[in-house]
Amino acid sequence: MVGQMETTVIKLESGRALKKAVQEAAKAWARGGLVVFPTETVYGVGAAVEPEGGWERLVEVKQRPEDKAFTLHLGDAAQVSKYVGRVGLLDRCFLRQAWPGPVTVVFELGQEQWAQVRKEWSDRLAARLYYDRTIGVRVPDHDGARAVLAGAKGPVVASSANVAGGPAPVTCEEAMAQLAGKVELALDGGPSRFARASTVVRLTRMGLSVLRAGVLDQGAIERMRRATVLFVCTGNSCRSPMAEGLWRTGLAEKLGCRVDELEQKGYRVVSAGMLAYSGMPASPEAVQVCRERGADISSHRAQLLTPELLGQVDLVYVMEGGHRRAVAGLAPHRAAQTALLCRDGELEDPIGQGLEAYQACVERIASAVKERLEEVL
Numbered sequence: 536m537v538g539q540m541e542t543t544v545i546k547l548e549s550g551r552a553l554k555k556a557v558q559e560a561a562k563a564w565a566r567g568g569l570v571v572f573p574t575e576t577v578y579g580v581g582a583a584v585e586p587e588g589g590w591e592r593l594v595e596v597k598q599r600p601e602d603k604a605f606t607l608h609l610g611d612a613a614q615v616s617k618y619v620g621r622v623g624l625l626d627r628c629f630l631r632q633a634w635p636g637p638v639t640v641v642f643e644l645g646q647e648q649w650a651q652v653r654k655e656w657s658d659r660l661a662a663r664l665y666y667d668r669t670i671g672v673r674v675p676d677h678d679g680a681r682a683v684l685a686g687a688k689g690p691v692v693a694s695s696a697n698v699a700g701g702p703a704p705v706t707c708e709e710a711m712a713q714l715a716g717k718v719e720l721a722l723d724g725g726p727s728r729f730a731r732a733s734t735v736v737r738l739t740r741m742g743l744s745v746l747r748a749g750v751l752d753q754g755a756i757e758r759m760r761r762a763t764v765l766f767v768c769t770g771n772s773c774r775s776p777m778a779e780g781l782w783r784t785g786l787a788e789k790l791g792c793r794v795d796e797l798e799q800k801g802y803r804v805v806s807a808g809m810l811a812y813s814g815m816p817a818s819p820e821a822v823q824v825c826r827e828r829g830a831d832i833s834s835h836r837a838q839l840l841t842p843e844l845l846g847q848v849d850l851v852y853v854m855e856g857g858h859r860r861a862v863a864g865l866a867p868h869r870a871a872q873t874a875l876l877c878r879d880g881e882l883e884d885p886i887g888q889g890l891e892a893y894q895a896c897v898e899r900i901a902s903a904v905k906e907r908l909e910e911v912l
Contacts, residue, residue, distance in 0.1 A: 539716040544707065547573060547679040547724040556679070556722050557686035563719045564687050569593060571696045571710050572683055573724030574675035576637045576733045576750060577703040578710040580718060581608060581684075581693030584663050590692065596717055598699035604664060605692035606639055606671040610685030617655060618670055618690075620648030624911040625762045625801050626738055628849050632759035633736075634674035635681065637729055637750035641671045643739040664690065673733065679724050695732070705730040742800075763803040764911075765848040766876065767858045771808025771837035773886050774854045776817040777897050778876055779806040780830035781904045789912055807844055809861045811837040818886065820893040828901060845869050852876040852907065854884075877903040 545556050560570045564581075567588025571580050580596065582589035582605075593605065607618060612634040616622075619642045622630070633640065644652065649668050653661060664670055673693075675681060684691055695703040696710040704710040707723035714721075734749035736756055743760055745753045764782065768775035783804050787794045790802075797804065815837040816822075825832045838844070845851070845866035851873040853859045863870040876882060877899055885892035 540719065542711065542715050542718055542721055544711070544721045544723055547683075547722040553679060553682060557683050559720055560683045560722065561686045561688060564589060564689075564691060566719075567592070568719035569596065569714075569717070570683075571707070571714060571718055571721035572680050572693075573677055573707070573722060573727060574637075574673075574680050574733075575677045575728040576675070576731060577705055577727055578696040578707065579608065579680075579693040580696040580710070580714060581691045583687060584660055584690045584692060590663050593692070593694070596698065596714070597694050599694070602666065604666040604670065605694050606673050607664060608680075608684050608691050608693045609672060609674050610681040610683070610687075612674045615672055615674075618642075618652060618664065618672065619644060620651035622648075622738075623740075624764075624850060625760055628762040629738075629743070629760040633756075635676035636674070637676065637731075637733045638756070639671055639673045639733045639735045641669055641735065641737040641746065643737065644668045644670070645740060663692065671735070677724065677728075679722070683722065703732060760801045761803065762801060762850070763805065763848040765844070765851045766804075766806040766853075767808065767840055767851060767862060768806070768854045769809050769811075769858070769884060770815075770886070771806055771811035771839075772815055772818050773821045773893070774882055774884060774896065774900070775806035775808060776832050776835045776837075777821050777825050777830075778852065778854075778900050778904060779804055780825045780832035780835070781828060781897070781901055782908070784828075784830045785904050785908050789908060805838075805844075805848070806835075807838045807840040809840050809858060811839045813838055818893075820885070820890050821897075823890070824893045824897040828897065840865065842866050848872075850911070854882040856881060876900065876907065878906065 547556050563570050564583035567586050569580055569582055582593040697703055698713045701713050705727040707721055729750045732749045734751045735747035737744045737746050766775040766778040783794050790800055817832050817835040822833050842865045851862055859873050862873045885896040
C-alpha cells in the first residue's frame with residue numbers, strides 16, 4: 536500500500552519560482568515520486584516511466600489495472616513522433632490545431648509506426664507506455680505544466696489527481712484533499728481555466744472519432760482536422776492544374792471516395808500561378824491528357840498566387856526552383872512546407888510545345904503524385 540508522507544506544496548509562478556518548481560519536480564520523478572501539477576482542464580498526478588517505483592505507485596494510487604496504460608504528457612508537441620512514429624498530413628494538421636490544448640489524442644499505431652517506436656523502448660517500458668499498440672498523448676495548454684514536463688529526464692505519464700472514484704480536482708486544494716500524504720510534491724497553479732476534462736480523440740488510418748466529450752465538442756474537433764494542398768506553377772494553366780487534377784483522383788482512390796467528397800474527408804486541393812490571369816481555363820492539351828488518365832480539369836480556372844492564399848495552405852508543391860523562391864518571398868513562414876513536386880528535378884513547362892510535350896509532362900506528374908501521396912498518407 537502507498538504509505539503516508541509529507542507532501543510539499545509549491546506555488547507554480549513565473550520566474551525564479553517556476554525554475555524551482557521545474558527542478559523539484561524533476562528530482563521527485565527521478566526518485567520514483569509522484570507529482571501533482573495543474574493543467575488547463577483538471578489537475579493531474581504524474582510519474583516518470585523510469586526509474587522503478589513511480590509508475591507502480593501511480594497504479595496503486597489510481598487503482599488502475601496494470602495492463603492499462605496511462606496518458607503520456609509532453610511539454611513539447613514536437614516530441615510526439617518519438618512515441619507514435621510518422622503521422623499523415625491530415626493528422627499533423629489536426630495536432631497543430633489541437634496542441635497545446637484540452638485534447639487527449641489516442642493514437643492507433645500501424646505496423647510501420649509500431650516498428651519505428653519499438654526501437655526506442657525496452658519491452659518493460661513499452662508495456663508502460665502502450666496498450667494494444669495504442670498510446671494516449673496530451674500536451675497541456677498551461678505554460679507552467681509544459682515547463683515542468685519538459686524538465687523531466689524521461690517520459691511522464693499521468694492521470695487526473697484524484698483517488699479512484701473521486702471527483703477530478705480543478706484546484707490544488709481539491710487535489711490535496713484526496714492525495715495529501717500520498718504524493719511527494721504538489722504544484723499549485725491556481726484554479727484550472729476550463730475546470731472540465733479534456734476531450735479524448737482516437738486517430739486511426741481510417742479517420743477520427745471522439746471517445747469522450749470534454750472542453751471541445753465533436754464539431755470543433757472535426758473542424759481542426761483539415762488540410763489544404765497547393766500546387767504552384769507560372770501561369771496556372773498547365774502543370775499545376777494537371778497536378779491538382781491527378782492529386783484529386785489519386786487521393787480519392789486512396790480514401791475510397793469520390794473526388795467531390797474529398798472536402799468532407801478533410802482535404803482541400805488547389806492550384807495557383809505566379810503570373811496567372813485569373814479566370815483563365817486550363818489549356819486544351821492539359822485537359823486532354825488529364826482526361827486520358829481519369830482526371831477532369833475542364834472546369835479549372837486560374838488564380839494568382841498571393842500571400843493570402845499561402846496563409847490558408849498546409850503543404851505546397853512547386854514545379855521549379857523559381858516557384859519555390861516566389862513562395863518564400865510572399866510567405867517566408869511557408870518555405871519549410873514547400874517542395875518540388877518531382878524529386879528528380881524541375882518540371883519543364885509544356886506550354887506551346889504540342890501534345891507530345893504535354894503527355895511527357897503529365898507522365899512525370901503522375902509518377903510524382905503517386906510518390907508524394909504515399910508520403911502524405
